Structure formats: C-alpha cells, structure tokens
Amino acid sequence: MSGKKELSLELEKLSKKYTELQTNINEIYIARQKLETQYQENKIVKEELDAIKSKKDSEEEKIFKLVGPVLLPQDLTESCLNVDKRIEFILKEIEKAEKNLVNTEKSIESTRDELIGVRTKLQGLAGSNSGVPAVPAS
C-alpha cells in the first residue's frame, strides 16, 4: 500500500487536474455560445439575401459588404455562396465544440471519481495510523 505522502501528492495532482478541466470546459462552453450567436446572425443574413433573390426587382436592392472602413458593392449570388459557406463552417465548428464538451465532461467525471477514491484512501490511512478517526463521530 502506498504511503500517506504519496497519496497526498496524488490528491494534489488530481485536484489540480480537476480545476484545470473545469476551466477548460468553461472555455469550451463560452466558445460554443459564441458560435451559436454567429450562427443565428448568419442565418438572418441568409434569410434576407434569399428574400432578395426571390424578388423580381432585385435590381432595386443593392448589396454591400463592409470591408474595413469602406462599403464594397457585392454580387448577390456571390454573397449567398459566401454566407452559405460561412454557415457550413460554423456548423462544423459547433459540432466540434459539442464533441469536445462531451469528452471534457467525461474526463471531469472520471477525475472526480479518482479524486474521491484517493481521498477516502487517505482518510482511511489517517484513521488507522494515528488512531484518530478522520470523520469525528457524533
């Protein structure tokens, strides 16, 4: 059986890993939300472009794109393609983030289980070594 010191070290290592994982999952979560916002915005743009496409007098509504400080005139079909591509990309990114989220969640869970295991081992050791119970009896 491993000594008390080793167990303490392991406990420390595990809790460090645990907090790290939690920060990671928070970051992924925030990124996921950002992607969702972008997706929604692009969807609105797509709807608007499609609405113009379906109109007969589309000559009336000219499309521009803000590039730096200038508005550049854009071609309708080109803009549609552009937005389509962007939506596709964002959806892929969302999928990636989702997978990442599930994986990190899993490793958080396993780390937590390990953590609890080491802690109970340590408590048991403390109890048998010093004769003082780790959990005071009520």
Added chain:
Amino acid sequence: MKKIDLTSLPPENLIELQKNLKSELEHFNASLQALSTASQKFKECINNIQQLSNVGFADKGILVPLSPSLYIPGKVKDGQRFMVDIGTGYYIEKNAEQSVEFYNKRISKLKENSEQLNKTIQEKYDLLNKVQQVLNIRVQELQQQQLHL
C-alpha cells in the same frame, strides 16, 4: 429528460439545484433585457426612416455630428434610400418601405423570442418555488427531529 421526484433528493442537492436555477434565471433575465433593448433600437430606426422619408423633410437642412460637440450643416441628398445593416458586415440598399418592412420583421422575431424566453423564465420560477418548498419542509423536519432529541 429524466424525471426526478424533488422530495427524494437530499438537502445538499436541493441547495445545489436552487443555486443553479437562480443563476440560470439571472442569465435569462439579462437576455430578456437585451432583447427588449434591441427591439427598442429597431423601433428608433423605423422612426428615423419615417421622418427622413417624409416629403419635404429632405429640403430642410440637418446638422451632422462630426464629434459629440462639433456639428456641421448638411443636406439630405436622398431621403428615400437607406443602407440597412443586415448583419455580419453585409448592408443592403433599400427604399423607405422596404427598410421599415425589414425592421418590422426583426422586431416581430425579437418579440417571438421574448415570449419564448418569458415562458422559460416562468417555468424556471415555478421549479425554483417547488425546490424552495421542499427545502422548507426538510428544514422543518430537521427542526422537529432536533426538538425530540
């Protein structure tokens, strides 16, 4: 989703759940606020369009702000064409009617979202109340037990 009987949960989990619900509610309320601000902004846009597209308005001069404290006189060249920001850097030139239509569409969409959000908030509140009730009962039980000891 799994259904769990609230009364079967230990108090620690209930408190955890309560905390989560509270932070969720805070988040939702902030979102609701953001939605109403956005819708307000769109309404202002419609107001501006209607004012500008009024016949005769374009002949009057306007003051263009160069900085918050410096204005120069200007003139509206065309009060009928507007550049509408549809998001992600794309702008579309529309006439007054089309622009108003665009903003109205956005407003009604925001309203839809707000209604949905309101419903969710109400559901969360109900759940929070239930959790609170169960917690209260638990506390009473504990107090009773302590009295009997």
